[in-house]
Amino acid sequence: xxxxxxxxxxxxxxxxxxxxxxxxxxxxxxxxxxxxxxxxxxxxxxxxxxxxxxxxxxxxxxxxxxxxxxxxxxxxxxxxxxxxxxxxxxxxxxxxxxxxxxxxxxxxxxxxxxxxxxxxxxxxxxxxxxxxxxxxxxxxxxxxxxxxxxxxxxxxxxxxxxxxxxxxxxxxxxxxxxxxxxxxxxxxxxxxxxxxxxxxxxxxxxxxxxxxxxxxxxxxxxxxxxxxxxxxxxxxxxxxxxxxxxxxxxxxxxxxxxxxxxxxxxxxxxxxxxxxxxxxxxxxxxxxxxxxxxxxxxxxxxxxxxxxxxxxxxxxxxxxxxxxxxxxxxxxxxxxxx
Numbered sequence: 410x411x412x413x414x415x416x417x418x419x420x421x422x423x424x425x426x427x428x429x430x431x432x433x434x435x436x437x438x439x440x441x442x443x444x445x446x447x448x449x450x451x452x453x454x455x456x457x458x459x460x461x462x463x464x465x466x467x468x469x470x471x472x473x474x475x476x477x478x479x480x481x482x483x484x485x486x487x488x489x490x491x492x493x494x495x496x497x498x499x500x501x502x503x504x505x506x507x508x509x510x511x512x513x514x515x516x517x518x519x520x521x522x523x524x525x526x527x528x529x530x531x532x533x534x535x536x537x538x539x540x541x542x543x544x545x546x547x548x549x550x551x552x553x554x555x556x557x558x559x560x561x562x563x564x565x566x567x568x569x570x571x572x573x574x575x576x577x578x579x580x581x582x583x584x585x586x587x588x589x590x591x592x593x594x595x596x597x598x599x600x601x602x603x604x605x606x607x608x609x610x611x612x613x614x615x616x617x618x619x620x621x622x623x624x625x626x627x628x629x630x631x632x633x634x635x636x637x638x639x640x641x642x643x644x645x646x647x648x649x650x651x652x653x654x655x656x657x658x659x660x661x662x663x664x665x666x667x668x669x670x671x672x673x674x675x676x677x678x679x680x681x682x683x684x685x686x687x688x689x690x691x692x693x694x695x696x697x698x699x700x701x702x703x704x705x706x707x708x709x710x711x712x713x714x715x716x717x718x719x720x721x722x723x724x725x726x727x728x729x730x731x732x733x734x735x736x737x738x739x740x741x742x743x744x745x746x747x
Contacts, residue, residue, distance in 0.1 A: 411437050411471065411472045411563055411594070412434070412435060412471075412472065412473070413435035413469075413470065413563065413595065414433075414435070414470040415432060415433040415434075415469055415470075416467055417431070417432060417466070417467040417468070418431040418432075418433075418457065418466075418467035418468075418469060419464075419465045420453055420457060420462060420463075420464065420619075426619065427453055428457070428465075429618070429619040429620050430467070432621075433614060433621065433624065435595060435597065436595075437595055438593050438594065439596075439611045439612055440586075440589050440596045440598065440611045440612075441597050441598070441612045441614060442598045442599070442600060442610035442612075442614065443598070443600075443616060444599075444600055444602075444606040444613055444615055444616070445601070445615055445616035446601065446617065449616040449617050449618060450616055450618075450619040451601075451616050452568070452599050454616070455488075455567055455597060455599045457469065458563075458565060458597060459481055459486055459565050460476070460479065460484050460486075461481060471484055471486070471562070472485065472562060484563075485561055485563060486562065486563040486564070487556035487559045487561035487563075487565065488565040488567065489549075489552050489553055489564070491568040493548040493549055494552065495548060495552065497539065498539075500537050500538060501537070501538055501540075502523055502536040504540070504551055505526060505527070505532075505536075505551060505554045506519040506523045507555070508555060508558065509522060509523075509558055509559070522558045523554075526554040527554060529554075529557060529588070530550045530553060530584075530588070532547075532550055532551065532554055535547060545574075545577060546573060546577045546580065546581055549572075549581060550581075552569070553569075553585075553588070557592070561594070562594065562595065563597065564594055564595070564597070565597050566596065566597070566598040566599065567599050568600055569581075569585075569598075570582065570600075570602075570605065571600075578605075582605060582609060606627070606643075607627045607631070611626065612624065612625065613625065615638075617638055622635065622636065622638055623636075627643075630643045631643055634648075634742065636744055636745045637650055637672060637746050640674050640744055644676060646677050646719070648675065648676050648677075648742070649674065649676070649677065649680070649716040649717055650672050650674050650744070651674075651675070651714055652672055652673075652714075653669070653671045655712055659690070660689065660741060663689075663738045664738070665738055668743070671744060671746075674741070674742035675741060675742070676740065677717040677718055677719040679737060680716065680718040681734065682718070682733070682735075683733050684735075687733070688734060689735055689736050690708075690710045690716065691711075691731070691732070691733050691734070692710035692731070692732065693708065693709045693731050693732075694706055694707070694726050694727065694729060694730045694732060695707045695728065697725045699725070703720050703721040703722055703723075704720045705717060705719060706718040706720050708734065710734075
């Protein structure tokens, strides 16, 4: 059983503290995604788990064993980086088996492990090619295959898809999800892309400024964000946030009370064009962005506030139209400002 446990983990570079007391439990076999804006500490935290960065203070456990001083090679982890880090002079077969060769594994065992990993990732026809002869997605699969060959207890992914184009990212996301299903290993994945987090994770850890803002399943974070930062980071397009006083009177008519100092969140897909009697907001369409299945409306609701509205169908209101907006009351979020 390979769980991870982080207890009051801190990391400082000189006087600059970048990880500020992280407490986190990752269960055996979970796919956990660290997500957050650039500079939030997610890659540093991953590197600390891998042993590539020292822990300034706190305790790090892998499989119940404290590993603060354990060398990276002895932690039972394998890391897949943003750059593929393949040896250009070695073919796919030798790249995948290189780590095993360095560890002194028998040649027959190396061949068996490489072929097994190649079958898992559908790399068999590519084993004799060199990295220069592969596409970006194929190179990333080779890097993942090299990690699989090491038979690790824990896989660590540091933004592995960020160098790929949009279509290939979608394909590789599906491949990584299928890989986790087949292997059932514990996986920790770092990304700044909340779509990757939502589609891959069993559990998401939202980080900001070296601290955890919220931990939960994708549905938990989407439907019950803890604060404005999480509400706007998770979800695309992001949640609309309005001052409580701006809509308090309208919401109170529907039985929703907005406490002083709170703000109101409404996701674009929960707002809809409505009749005046059902309106929570009134505004003017500033821009209607056609998306194929519908449109994304930018609506000026006064007071210097603009909201986004997901409008289905092909009959979006034109720019400049005055419209009324309604919302299902159960989809209103009362939040603490960021």
